[in-house]
Amino acid sequence: MFASRCLIQFPTHQSHITVDTQGHIHVFKYSSHSCDFDVFTPRDQGAASDYILAPLAHVGYRVVIHGDSDQ
Numbered sequence: 001m002f003a004s005r006c007l008i009q010f011p012t013h014q015s016h017i018t019v020d021t022q023g024h025i026h027v028f029k030y031s032s033h034s035c036d037f038d039v040f041t042p043r044d045q046g047a048a049s050d051y052i053l054a055p056l057a058h059v060g061y062r063v064v065i066h067g068d069s070d071q
Contacts, residue, residue, distance in 0.1 A: 003020075005018060024039055024041060033056075
């Protein structure tokens, strides 16, 4: 079971934070160009804070399936 804690909005990205019944911190970060997800133990609150605050890298990857248009 997960409990949603908050959605933090920054100029560069947003971070959605949930906590499970064992106290693990789940962070989903996203922006208009990328997203990332990580899980932290209750003892790693400092690392979770750093992760939440750090902007996402602007990296461009895509999956191309042969036969699909290249749009």
